[in-house]
Amino acid sequence: MLLLQIDTALIIEKVILISVILMGSLGIAMYATWGERKVAAVMQDRIGPNRAGPFGLLQPLADGLKLFFKEEIIPDRSTRFIFILGPCLAMLTALMTSAIVPWGPDYVTDSGRVISFQVADISIGILFVFGVVSLGVYGVMLGGWASNNKFSLLSSIRAASQAISYELAMGISLIALLMLTGSLSLREIVTQQHGFWNDGYFSWNFFKQPVGFVIFLTCAFAELNRAPFDLPECESELNMGYHQEYSSMKLGFYLFAEYINMFVSSAIIVTLFFGGYNFPFMDQVQHATLAHPILFTIICILALLTKVVLMILFFMFVRWTLPRFRYDQLMKLGWRSLIPIALVNMLVTGVLILWVFKK
Amino acid sequence: MDIYDILFWILSALAVGCALGVILSRNPVNSVMFLIVTFFAISGHYVLMNAQFLAIVNIIVYAGAIMVLFLFVIMLMNLNADVEPQKGQMVQLAGVISGGVLFLVILASIKTAKTEYMDKASTDIGLITNLGKVLFTKYVLPFEISSVLFLSAMIGAVVIGKKEDAKPPSKADEAEMKQFL
Numbered sequence: 030m031l032l033l034q035i036d037t038a039l040i041i042e043k044v045i046l047i048s049v050i051l052m053g054s055l056g057i058a059m060y061a062t063w064g065e066r067k068v069a070a071v072m073q074d075r076i077g078p079n080r081a082g083p084f085g086l087l088q089p090l091a092d093g094l095k096l097f098f099k100e101e102i103i104p105d106r107s108t109r110f111i112f113i114l115g116p117c118l119a120m121l122t123a124l125m126t127s128a129i130v131p132w133g134p135d136y137v138t139d140s141g142r143v144i145s146f147q148v149a150d151i152s153i154g155i156l157f158v159f160g161v162v163s164l165g166v167y168g169v170m171l172g173g174w175a176s177n178n179k180f181s182l183l184s185s186i187r188a189a190s191q192a193i194s195y196e197l198a199m200g201i202s203l204i205a206l207l208m209l210t211g212s213l214s215l216r217e218i219v220t221q222q223h224g225f226w227n228d229g230y231f232s233w234n235f236f237k238q239p240v241g242f243v244i245f246l247t248c249a250f251a252e253l254n255r256a257p258f259d260l261p262e263c264e265s266e267l268n269m270g271y272h273q274e275y276s277s278m279k280l281g282f283y284l285f286a287e288y289i290n291m292f293v294s295s296a297i298i299v300t301l302f303f304g305g306y307n308f309p310f311m312d313q314v315q316h317a318t319l320a321h322p323i324l325f326t327i328i329c330i331l332a333l334l335t336k337v338v339l340m341i342l343f344f345m346f347v348r349w350t351l352p353r354f355r356y357d358q359l360m361k362l363g364w365r366s367l368i369p370i371a372l373v374n375m376l377v378t379g380v381l382i383l384w385v386f387k388k
Numbered sequence: 389m390d391i392y393d394i395l396f397w398i399l400s401a402l403a404v405g406c407a408l409g410v411i412l413s414r415n416p417v418n419s420v421m422f423l424i425v426t427f428f429a430i431s432g433h434y435v436l437m438n439a440q441f442l443a444i445v446n447i448i449v450y451a452g453a454i455m456v457l458f459l460f461v462i463m464l465m466n467l468n469a470d471v472e473p474q475k476g477q478m479v480q481l482a483g484v485i486s487g488g489v490l491f492l493v494i495l496a497s498i499k500t501a502k503t504e505y506m507d508k509a510s511t512d513i514g515l516i517t518n519l520g521k522v523l524f525t526k527y528v529l530p531f532e533i534s535s536v537l538f539l540s541a542m543i544g545a546v547v548i549g550k551k552e553d554a555k556p557p558s559k560a561d562e563a564e565m566k567q568f569l
Contacts, residue, residue, distance in 0.1 A: 108417070111417065111421075151440060152440055152441075152515060152516065153440045153441055153444045153516065156441070156444045156445070156448065157444055159444075159448050159452075160444045160447040160448045160451075160452060162452075163447075163448050163451070163452025163453060163456075164447070164451060164452055166456060167424075167456070167459075170456065170459055170460075170463070171417075171421075171459075174417065174459075174463050182463060185463065186460065186463065186464070189456050189459070189460050190460070192456070193453060193456060193457070196452075196453070213516060
Protein backbone atom coordinates (compact mmCIF):
# COMPACT_ATOMS: atom_id res chain seq x y z
CA MET A 30 0.00 0.00 0.00
CA LEU A 31 1.67 3.13 -1.20
CA LEU A 32 0.40 6.00 0.88
CA LEU A 33 2.49 8.98 -0.02
CA GLN A 34 4.69 9.46 -3.03
CA ILE A 35 6.69 12.31 -1.55
CA ASP A 36 10.36 11.92 -0.86
CA THR A 37 11.40 12.00 2.77
CA ALA A 38 13.97 14.75 2.21
CA LEU A 39 11.19 17.14 1.24
CA ILE A 40 9.19 16.27 4.36
CA ILE A 41 12.22 16.80 6.62
CA GLU A 42 13.00 20.08 4.86
CA LYS A 43 9.44 21.34 5.30
CA VAL A 44 9.21 20.21 8.93
CA ILE A 45 12.41 22.10 9.74
CA LEU A 46 11.17 25.18 7.87
CA ILE A 47 7.78 25.11 9.62
CA SER A 48 9.41 24.72 13.04
CA VAL A 49 11.81 27.58 12.37
CA ILE A 50 9.02 29.85 11.16
CA LEU A 51 6.75 29.01 14.11
CA MET A 52 9.53 29.48 16.65
CA GLY A 53 10.64 32.63 14.83
CA SER A 54 7.18 34.18 14.87
CA LEU A 55 6.75 33.32 18.55
CA GLY A 56 10.16 34.83 19.35
CA ILE A 57 9.55 37.97 17.30
CA ALA A 58 6.09 38.35 18.85
CA MET A 59 7.64 38.03 22.32
CA TYR A 60 10.13 40.77 21.63
CA ALA A 61 7.44 42.84 19.92
CA THR A 62 5.76 43.14 23.32
CA TRP A 63 9.06 44.38 24.74
CA GLY A 64 9.52 46.70 21.76
CA GLU A 65 6.03 48.09 22.15
CA ARG A 66 6.65 48.96 25.78
CA LYS A 67 9.96 50.58 24.92
CA VAL A 68 8.42 52.56 22.05
CA ALA A 69 5.58 53.70 24.30
CA ALA A 70 8.11 54.67 26.96
CA VAL A 71 10.24 56.70 24.53
CA MET A 72 7.21 58.48 23.11
CA GLN A 73 5.91 59.31 26.59
CA ASP A 74 9.32 60.33 27.89
CA ARG A 75 9.64 57.39 30.28
CA ILE A 76 12.29 54.67 30.58
CA GLY A 77 10.19 51.55 30.07
CA PRO A 78 11.04 48.03 31.24
CA ASN A 79 14.63 47.97 32.54
CA ARG A 80 14.67 45.59 35.54
CA ALA A 81 14.89 42.07 34.06
CA GLY A 82 18.21 41.72 32.28
CA PRO A 83 20.11 44.41 30.34
CA PHE A 84 17.66 47.01 28.88
CA GLY A 85 14.85 44.87 30.29
CA LEU A 86 15.51 42.28 27.58
CA LEU A 87 14.33 39.39 29.78
CA GLN A 88 11.03 41.12 30.49
CA PRO A 89 9.01 39.07 27.91
CA LEU A 90 10.25 35.84 29.50
CA ALA A 91 9.29 37.09 32.94
CA ASP A 92 5.85 38.11 31.66
CA GLY A 93 5.33 34.73 30.02
CA LEU A 94 6.32 32.85 33.17
CA LYS A 95 4.05 35.04 35.25
CA LEU A 96 1.09 34.32 32.96
CA PHE A 97 1.77 30.57 33.08
CA PHE A 98 1.85 30.46 36.87
CA LYS A 99 -1.23 32.58 37.44
CA GLU A 100 -4.35 30.90 38.74
CA GLU A 101 -6.68 29.87 35.96
CA ILE A 102 -10.31 30.78 36.48
CA ILE A 103 -13.11 29.62 34.19
CA PRO A 104 -16.33 31.48 35.02
CA ASP A 105 -19.09 29.33 36.47
CA ARG A 106 -21.76 30.49 34.03
CA SER A 107 -19.60 30.29 30.92
CA THR A 108 -19.96 27.77 28.09
CA ARG A 109 -16.89 25.79 29.03
CA PHE A 110 -15.90 24.14 25.75
CA ILE A 111 -16.29 27.27 23.64
CA PHE A 112 -14.61 29.34 26.35
CA ILE A 113 -11.49 27.18 25.97
CA LEU A 114 -11.81 27.01 22.18
CA GLY A 115 -11.72 30.83 21.82
CA PRO A 116 -8.03 31.49 22.59
CA CYS A 117 -7.02 28.29 20.76
CA LEU A 118 -8.68 29.55 17.57
CA ALA A 119 -7.12 33.00 17.99
CA MET A 120 -3.66 31.45 18.25
CA LEU A 121 -4.25 28.94 15.41
CA THR A 122 -5.39 31.53 12.89
CA ALA A 123 -2.56 33.84 13.90
CA LEU A 124 0.06 31.20 13.17
CA MET A 125 -1.46 29.74 9.98
CA THR A 126 -0.90 32.67 7.62
CA SER A 127 2.88 32.48 7.80
CA ALA A 128 2.75 29.27 5.71
CA ILE A 129 2.60 31.07 2.37
CA VAL A 130 5.03 33.95 2.89
CA PRO A 131 8.15 33.48 0.75
CA TRP A 132 10.95 34.22 3.22
CA GLY A 133 13.78 34.08 0.71
CA PRO A 134 14.72 33.11 -2.86
CA ASP A 135 15.20 29.46 -3.80
CA TYR A 136 18.56 28.06 -2.77
CA VAL A 137 20.19 25.48 -5.01
CA THR A 138 22.56 23.11 -3.20
CA ASP A 139 25.72 21.71 -4.77
CA SER A 140 23.91 18.45 -5.58
CA GLY A 141 21.31 20.40 -7.55
CA ARG A 142 18.54 20.22 -4.97
CA VAL A 143 16.27 23.27 -4.86
CA ILE A 144 15.40 24.33 -1.34
CA SER A 145 12.44 26.68 -1.19
CA PHE A 146 12.08 29.12 1.69
CA GLN A 147 8.32 29.03 1.55
CA VAL A 148 6.25 26.37 3.26
CA ALA A 149 3.64 26.10 0.50
CA ASP A 150 3.54 27.87 -2.85
CA ILE A 151 -0.16 27.43 -3.53
CA SER A 152 -1.74 28.86 -6.66
CA ILE A 153 -4.40 30.72 -4.65
CA GLY A 154 -1.75 32.39 -2.45
CA ILE A 155 -3.25 35.64 -1.31
CA LEU A 156 -6.77 34.21 -1.13
CA PHE A 157 -5.51 31.79 1.51
CA VAL A 158 -4.55 34.81 3.59
CA PHE A 159 -8.06 36.14 3.18
CA GLY A 160 -9.57 32.82 4.19
CA VAL A 161 -7.54 32.68 7.38
CA VAL A 162 -8.12 36.36 8.17
CA SER A 163 -11.86 35.92 7.77
CA LEU A 164 -11.72 33.00 10.21
CA GLY A 165 -9.64 35.02 12.67
CA VAL A 166 -12.70 36.77 14.05
CA TYR A 167 -14.13 33.51 15.42
CA GLY A 168 -11.62 33.39 18.27
CA VAL A 169 -12.74 36.81 19.49
CA MET A 170 -16.44 36.21 18.82
CA LEU A 171 -16.71 32.79 20.44
CA GLY A 172 -14.53 33.75 23.41
CA GLY A 173 -16.55 36.89 24.05
CA TRP A 174 -19.87 35.08 23.77
CA ALA A 175 -18.88 32.10 25.89
CA SER A 176 -17.67 34.36 28.74
CA ASN A 177 -21.31 35.20 29.55
CA ASN A 178 -20.44 38.80 30.25
CA LYS A 179 -22.17 41.86 28.81
CA PHE A 180 -18.98 43.70 28.02
CA SER A 181 -17.42 40.67 26.37
CA LEU A 182 -20.54 40.14 24.24
CA LEU A 183 -20.62 43.79 23.15
CA SER A 184 -16.96 43.53 22.30
CA SER A 185 -17.35 40.40 20.22
CA ILE A 186 -20.23 41.97 18.29
CA ARG A 187 -18.06 45.00 17.62
CA ALA A 188 -15.19 42.79 16.50
CA ALA A 189 -17.38 40.86 14.08
CA SER A 190 -18.96 43.88 12.42
CA GLN A 191 -15.62 45.66 12.22
CA ALA A 192 -13.91 42.66 10.64
CA ILE A 193 -16.65 42.14 8.04
CA SER A 194 -16.75 45.84 7.12
CA TYR A 195 -13.02 46.21 6.63
CA GLU A 196 -12.54 42.89 4.82
CA LEU A 197 -14.55 44.34 1.91
CA ALA A 198 -12.36 47.38 1.40
CA MET A 199 -9.26 45.23 1.87
CA GLY A 200 -10.40 42.81 -0.84
CA ILE A 201 -11.25 45.55 -3.32
CA SER A 202 -7.93 47.32 -2.77
CA LEU A 203 -6.16 44.03 -3.46
CA ILE A 204 -8.06 43.44 -6.71
CA ALA A 205 -6.33 46.49 -8.19
CA LEU A 206 -2.95 45.07 -7.17
CA LEU A 207 -3.80 41.65 -8.56
CA MET A 208 -4.78 43.19 -11.90
CA LEU A 209 -1.23 44.51 -12.12
CA THR A 210 0.49 41.29 -11.08
CA GLY A 211 -1.83 38.92 -12.89
CA SER A 212 -1.13 36.22 -10.35
CA LEU A 213 -2.38 35.22 -6.91
CA SER A 214 0.77 33.38 -5.93
CA LEU A 215 2.87 35.35 -3.45
CA ARG A 216 6.06 33.86 -4.90
CA GLU A 217 5.16 35.18 -8.34
CA ILE A 218 4.25 38.60 -6.92
CA VAL A 219 7.64 38.84 -5.18
CA THR A 220 9.55 37.73 -8.27
CA GLN A 221 7.89 40.49 -10.30
CA GLN A 222 9.22 43.10 -7.85
CA HIS A 223 12.82 42.02 -8.44
CA GLY A 224 15.46 44.55 -7.38
CA PHE A 225 14.29 48.11 -6.97
CA TRP A 226 14.38 49.76 -10.40
CA ASN A 227 13.16 48.12 -13.57
CA ASP A 228 12.30 49.48 -17.04
CA GLY A 229 12.65 53.10 -15.94
CA TYR A 230 10.32 52.81 -12.95
CA PHE A 231 10.34 51.46 -9.41
CA SER A 232 9.62 47.76 -9.39
CA TRP A 233 8.00 47.63 -5.94
CA ASN A 234 4.22 47.55 -5.95
CA PHE A 235 4.04 50.37 -3.42
CA PHE A 236 5.04 52.83 -6.17
CA LYS A 237 2.49 51.37 -8.58
CA GLN A 238 -0.40 51.15 -6.13
CA PRO A 239 0.04 53.87 -3.47
CA VAL A 240 -3.71 54.33 -2.94
CA GLY A 241 -4.26 50.60 -2.70
CA PHE A 242 -1.45 50.38 -0.16
CA VAL A 243 -2.95 53.06 2.10
CA ILE A 244 -6.35 51.35 2.02
CA PHE A 245 -4.81 47.93 2.65
CA LEU A 246 -2.78 49.27 5.56
CA THR A 247 -5.79 50.96 7.15
CA CYS A 248 -7.80 47.76 6.84
CA ALA A 249 -4.91 45.79 8.32
CA PHE A 250 -5.03 48.02 11.40
CA ALA A 251 -8.75 47.35 11.69
CA GLU A 252 -8.40 43.59 11.16
CA LEU A 253 -5.66 43.43 13.79
CA ASN A 254 -7.86 45.26 16.32
CA ARG A 255 -4.98 47.64 16.91
CA ALA A 256 -5.20 51.27 17.90
CA PRO A 257 -6.65 53.53 16.54
CA PHE A 258 -9.19 50.82 15.64
CA ASP A 259 -9.03 48.76 18.85
CA LEU A 260 -12.74 49.22 19.53
CA PRO A 261 -13.31 45.56 20.57
CA GLU A 262 -11.01 46.02 23.54
CA CYS A 263 -11.36 49.68 24.28
CA GLU A 264 -10.87 49.89 28.01
CA SER A 265 -12.68 53.17 28.57
CA GLU A 266 -15.98 51.73 27.33
CA LEU A 267 -15.79 47.96 27.72
CA ASN A 268 -13.41 47.45 30.64
CA MET A 269 -11.22 44.99 28.76
CA GLY A 270 -13.50 43.73 26.04
CA TYR A 271 -13.67 40.16 24.85
CA HIS A 272 -10.92 38.83 27.13
CA GLN A 273 -12.33 40.30 30.33
CA GLU A 274 -13.16 36.92 31.90
CA TYR A 275 -9.94 35.26 30.82
CA SER A 276 -7.03 34.66 33.12
CA SER A 277 -3.64 32.97 33.09
CA MET A 278 -2.27 31.72 29.76
CA LYS A 279 -5.65 31.90 27.99
CA LEU A 280 -5.47 35.65 28.39
CA GLY A 281 -1.84 35.40 27.35
CA PHE A 282 -2.83 33.62 24.14
CA TYR A 283 -5.24 36.40 23.19
CA LEU A 284 -2.67 39.10 23.86
CA PHE A 285 0.08 37.13 22.19
CA ALA A 286 -2.01 36.33 19.10
CA GLU A 287 -2.27 40.06 18.45
CA TYR A 288 1.51 40.37 18.27
CA ILE A 289 1.90 37.29 16.07
CA ASN A 290 -0.80 38.71 13.81
CA MET A 291 1.09 41.97 13.65
CA PHE A 292 4.29 40.19 12.65
CA VAL A 293 2.63 38.03 9.98
CA SER A 294 0.58 40.85 8.52
CA SER A 295 3.69 43.02 8.37
CA ALA A 296 5.34 40.20 6.42
CA ILE A 297 2.34 40.02 4.05
CA ILE A 298 2.26 43.80 3.54
CA VAL A 299 6.01 43.85 2.85
CA THR A 300 5.65 40.93 0.44
CA LEU A 301 2.77 42.53 -1.45
CA PHE A 302 3.89 46.15 -1.58
CA PHE A 303 7.56 46.48 -0.62
CA GLY A 304 9.16 43.77 -2.70
CA GLY A 305 9.41 41.03 -0.08
CA TYR A 306 13.00 39.85 0.10
CA ASN A 307 14.12 42.05 -2.82
CA PHE A 308 16.43 44.98 -2.15
CA PRO A 309 18.16 47.63 -4.30
CA PHE A 310 21.30 46.47 -6.18
CA MET A 311 20.51 42.83 -5.46
CA ASP A 312 21.87 41.72 -8.85
CA GLN A 313 25.27 43.21 -8.02
CA VAL A 314 25.21 41.61 -4.57
CA GLN A 315 24.29 38.26 -6.08
CA HIS A 316 27.15 38.62 -8.55
CA ALA A 317 29.60 39.47 -5.77
CA THR A 318 28.59 36.48 -3.67
CA LEU A 319 28.55 33.94 -6.50
CA ALA A 320 31.13 31.80 -4.69
CA HIS A 321 28.88 31.41 -1.67
CA PRO A 322 25.25 31.42 -2.86
CA ILE A 323 24.04 30.72 0.69
CA LEU A 324 25.35 34.18 1.66
CA PHE A 325 23.04 35.82 -0.89
CA THR A 326 20.05 33.87 0.46
CA ILE A 327 20.85 34.98 4.00
CA ILE A 328 21.14 38.62 2.90
CA CYS A 329 17.73 38.33 1.19
CA ILE A 330 16.12 36.89 4.33
CA LEU A 331 17.70 39.63 6.43
CA ALA A 332 16.40 42.28 4.00
CA LEU A 333 12.89 40.89 4.41
CA LEU A 334 13.17 40.78 8.20
CA THR A 335 14.49 44.35 8.31
CA LYS A 336 11.49 45.59 6.34
CA VAL A 337 9.15 43.58 8.60
CA VAL A 338 10.69 45.10 11.73
CA LEU A 339 10.33 48.61 10.26
CA MET A 340 6.68 47.83 9.49
CA ILE A 341 6.07 46.60 13.06
CA LEU A 342 7.68 49.79 14.39
CA PHE A 343 5.29 51.78 12.20
CA PHE A 344 2.33 49.89 13.71
CA MET A 345 3.63 50.81 17.16
CA PHE A 346 4.23 54.49 16.35
CA VAL A 347 0.67 54.78 15.07
CA ARG A 348 -0.72 53.13 18.20
CA TRP A 349 0.99 55.59 20.50
CA THR A 350 0.28 58.64 18.32
CA LEU A 351 -3.35 58.53 17.24
CA PRO A 352 -6.33 58.58 19.61
CA ARG A 353 -8.96 55.89 19.30
CA PHE A 354 -11.82 56.35 16.83
CA ARG A 355 -15.44 56.44 17.94
CA TYR A 356 -17.43 53.41 16.78
CA ASP A 357 -19.67 55.29 14.34
CA GLN A 358 -16.60 57.07 12.92
CA LEU A 359 -14.99 53.69 12.36
CA MET A 360 -18.01 52.39 10.44
CA LYS A 361 -18.32 55.62 8.46
CA LEU A 362 -14.65 55.47 7.49
CA GLY A 363 -14.97 51.87 6.38
CA TRP A 364 -18.18 52.05 4.39
CA ARG A 365 -18.32 55.65 3.15
CA SER A 366 -14.66 56.43 2.52
CA LEU A 367 -12.50 53.35 2.08
CA ILE A 368 -14.84 51.26 -0.08
CA PRO A 369 -15.63 54.06 -2.60
CA ILE A 370 -11.93 55.03 -2.81
CA ALA A 371 -10.99 51.39 -3.30
CA LEU A 372 -13.59 51.02 -6.07
CA VAL A 373 -12.37 54.14 -7.88
CA ASN A 374 -8.78 52.95 -7.49
CA MET A 375 -9.73 49.61 -9.03
CA LEU A 376 -11.48 51.34 -11.93
CA VAL A 377 -8.57 53.71 -12.61
CA THR A 378 -6.09 50.84 -12.49
CA GLY A 379 -8.21 48.87 -14.94
CA VAL A 380 -8.46 51.81 -17.36
CA LEU A 381 -4.70 52.46 -17.17
CA ILE A 382 -3.85 48.82 -17.80
CA LEU A 383 -6.30 48.57 -20.69
CA TRP A 384 -5.63 51.80 -22.57
CA VAL A 385 -2.42 53.42 -21.42
CA PHE A 386 -0.01 50.56 -20.76
CA LYS A 387 -1.73 48.01 -23.05
CA LYS A 388 -0.63 44.99 -21.08
CA MET B 389 -6.87 2.09 -1.26
CA ASP B 390 -4.47 4.99 -1.63
CA ILE B 391 -4.19 8.27 0.21
CA TYR B 392 -6.82 9.85 -2.04
CA ASP B 393 -9.48 7.31 -1.04
CA ILE B 394 -8.60 7.51 2.63
CA LEU B 395 -8.88 11.30 2.62
CA PHE B 396 -12.12 11.08 0.67
CA TRP B 397 -13.72 8.79 3.24
CA ILE B 398 -12.49 10.81 6.21
CA LEU B 399 -13.80 14.04 4.70
CA SER B 400 -17.11 12.44 3.74
CA ALA B 401 -17.63 11.04 7.24
CA LEU B 402 -16.75 14.43 8.69
CA ALA B 403 -19.13 16.28 6.36
CA VAL B 404 -22.08 13.92 6.96
CA GLY B 405 -21.45 13.66 10.71
CA CYS B 406 -21.22 17.41 11.18
CA ALA B 407 -24.26 18.02 8.97
CA LEU B 408 -26.19 15.70 11.29
CA GLY B 409 -24.73 17.62 14.23
CA VAL B 410 -26.16 20.86 12.78
CA ILE B 411 -29.74 19.61 12.93
CA LEU B 412 -29.43 17.46 16.04
CA SER B 413 -27.68 19.80 18.47
CA ARG B 414 -29.93 21.77 20.82
CA ASN B 415 -27.70 24.80 21.20
CA PRO B 416 -27.78 27.04 18.10
CA VAL B 417 -24.16 28.13 18.60
CA ASN B 418 -23.09 24.49 18.44
CA SER B 419 -25.14 24.12 15.26
CA VAL B 420 -23.29 27.04 13.71
CA MET B 421 -19.94 25.52 14.64
CA PHE B 422 -20.91 22.14 13.20
CA LEU B 423 -21.93 23.92 9.99
CA ILE B 424 -18.53 25.64 9.83
CA VAL B 425 -16.77 22.27 10.13
CA THR B 426 -19.07 20.93 7.39
CA PHE B 427 -17.97 23.73 5.09
CA PHE B 428 -14.36 22.89 5.82
CA ALA B 429 -14.98 19.24 4.93
CA ILE B 430 -16.61 20.28 1.65
CA SER B 431 -13.65 22.55 0.93
CA GLY B 432 -11.43 19.55 1.53
CA HIS B 433 -13.37 17.69 -1.16
CA TYR B 434 -12.77 20.60 -3.55
CA VAL B 435 -9.05 20.40 -2.85
CA LEU B 436 -9.12 16.67 -3.57
CA MET B 437 -10.64 17.52 -6.95
CA ASN B 438 -7.81 20.04 -7.52
CA ALA B 439 -10.26 22.96 -7.32
CA GLN B 440 -8.29 25.12 -4.90
CA PHE B 441 -10.00 28.33 -5.92
CA LEU B 442 -13.46 26.94 -5.20
CA ALA B 443 -12.20 25.52 -1.91
CA ILE B 444 -10.85 28.83 -0.61
CA VAL B 445 -13.81 30.86 -1.90
CA ASN B 446 -16.12 28.42 -0.11
CA ILE B 447 -14.23 29.11 3.12
CA ILE B 448 -14.02 32.89 2.65
CA VAL B 449 -17.67 33.36 1.70
CA TYR B 450 -19.45 30.74 3.79
CA ALA B 451 -17.25 30.02 6.80
CA GLY B 452 -15.72 33.48 6.96
CA ALA B 453 -18.62 35.81 6.20
CA ILE B 454 -22.03 34.19 6.21
CA MET B 455 -21.48 32.06 9.31
CA VAL B 456 -20.08 35.08 11.16
CA LEU B 457 -23.38 36.84 10.46
CA PHE B 458 -25.34 33.77 11.62
CA LEU B 459 -23.35 33.73 14.84
CA PHE B 460 -23.86 37.46 15.18
CA VAL B 461 -27.65 37.09 15.05
CA ILE B 462 -27.70 34.08 17.37
CA MET B 463 -25.58 35.90 19.93
CA LEU B 464 -27.95 38.86 19.91
CA MET B 465 -31.03 36.69 20.33
CA ASN B 466 -29.94 35.09 23.62
CA LEU B 467 -31.59 31.74 22.94
CA ASN B 468 -32.16 29.51 25.92
CA ALA B 469 -33.91 26.15 26.05
CA ASP B 470 -36.55 27.39 28.51
CA VAL B 471 -37.57 30.50 26.57
CA GLU B 472 -37.56 28.79 23.20
CA PRO B 473 -41.12 28.78 21.81
CA GLN B 474 -42.54 25.28 21.52
CA LYS B 475 -43.90 24.47 18.09
CA GLY B 476 -47.42 23.08 17.77
CA GLN B 477 -48.12 19.56 16.47
CA MET B 478 -49.52 20.82 13.18
CA VAL B 479 -46.43 22.90 12.51
CA GLN B 480 -44.21 19.92 13.23
CA LEU B 481 -46.31 17.74 10.90
CA ALA B 482 -46.10 20.35 8.14
CA GLY B 483 -42.34 20.52 8.62
CA VAL B 484 -41.97 16.76 8.35
CA ILE B 485 -44.11 16.60 5.19
CA SER B 486 -42.36 19.46 3.38
CA GLY B 487 -38.95 18.15 4.39
CA GLY B 488 -39.91 14.67 3.25
CA VAL B 489 -41.09 15.97 -0.13
CA LEU B 490 -37.81 17.83 -0.63
CA PHE B 491 -35.89 14.68 0.32
CA LEU B 492 -37.93 12.65 -2.19
CA VAL B 493 -37.25 15.15 -4.99
CA ILE B 494 -33.51 15.15 -4.26
CA LEU B 495 -33.45 11.35 -4.08
CA ALA B 496 -35.29 11.07 -7.41
CA SER B 497 -32.98 13.53 -9.13
CA ILE B 498 -29.89 11.76 -7.83
CA LYS B 499 -31.26 8.39 -8.92
CA THR B 500 -31.90 9.52 -12.50
CA ALA B 501 -28.70 11.56 -12.75
CA LYS B 502 -26.03 10.25 -15.07
CA THR B 503 -23.01 9.40 -12.95
CA GLU B 504 -19.62 10.07 -14.38
CA TYR B 505 -16.45 9.02 -12.68
CA MET B 506 -13.88 11.72 -12.44
CA ASP B 507 -10.28 10.85 -13.01
CA LYS B 508 -8.59 11.43 -9.68
CA ALA B 509 -7.19 14.94 -9.35
CA SER B 510 -6.42 15.17 -13.05
CA THR B 511 -9.02 17.81 -13.77
CA ASP B 512 -7.98 21.43 -13.44
CA ILE B 513 -11.21 23.31 -14.17
CA GLY B 514 -11.32 24.50 -10.56
CA LEU B 515 -8.07 26.44 -10.87
CA ILE B 516 -8.59 30.15 -11.06
CA THR B 517 -7.27 30.72 -14.61
CA ASN B 518 -9.44 28.06 -16.20
CA LEU B 519 -12.49 28.95 -14.16
CA GLY B 520 -12.13 32.62 -15.05
CA LYS B 521 -11.77 31.87 -18.75
CA VAL B 522 -14.85 29.63 -18.79
CA LEU B 523 -16.93 32.10 -16.77
CA PHE B 524 -16.07 35.06 -18.98
CA THR B 525 -16.40 33.33 -22.34
CA LYS B 526 -18.79 30.39 -22.37
CA TYR B 527 -21.01 31.38 -19.46
CA VAL B 528 -20.64 35.15 -19.65
CA LEU B 529 -24.38 35.90 -19.94
CA PRO B 530 -25.55 33.84 -16.92
CA PHE B 531 -22.60 35.20 -14.97
CA GLU B 532 -23.46 38.82 -15.69
CA ILE B 533 -27.18 38.26 -15.06
CA SER B 534 -26.48 36.69 -11.69
CA SER B 535 -24.22 39.59 -10.73
CA VAL B 536 -27.00 42.04 -11.62
CA LEU B 537 -29.29 39.93 -9.43
CA PHE B 538 -26.84 40.19 -6.54
CA LEU B 539 -26.54 43.94 -7.05
CA SER B 540 -30.32 44.40 -6.96
CA ALA B 541 -30.54 42.25 -3.82
CA MET B 542 -27.86 44.40 -2.22
CA ILE B 543 -29.65 47.64 -3.13
CA GLY B 544 -32.88 46.14 -1.78
CA ALA B 545 -31.20 45.34 1.52
CA VAL B 546 -29.84 48.89 1.76
CA VAL B 547 -33.30 50.36 1.06
CA ILE B 548 -34.94 48.14 3.70
CA GLY B 549 -32.20 48.85 6.21
CA LYS B 550 -32.29 52.59 5.66
CA LYS B 551 -33.71 54.49 8.62
CA GLU B 552 -36.84 56.59 8.28
CA ASP B 553 -36.53 60.26 9.16
CA ALA B 554 -35.19 60.43 12.68
CA LYS B 555 -38.02 61.22 15.07
CA PRO B 556 -37.81 61.72 18.85
CA PRO B 557 -38.42 58.49 20.83
CA SER B 558 -42.01 58.06 22.01
CA LYS B 559 -43.01 57.36 25.62
CA ALA B 560 -43.33 53.63 24.96
CA ASP B 561 -39.84 53.52 23.42
CA GLU B 562 -38.33 55.28 26.41
CA ALA B 563 -40.00 52.86 28.83
CA GLU B 564 -38.65 49.95 26.83
CA MET B 565 -35.16 51.42 26.81
CA LYS B 566 -35.25 51.91 30.58
CA GLN B 567 -36.25 48.29 31.01
CA PHE B 568 -33.37 47.23 28.81
CA LEU B 569 -30.88 49.28 30.74
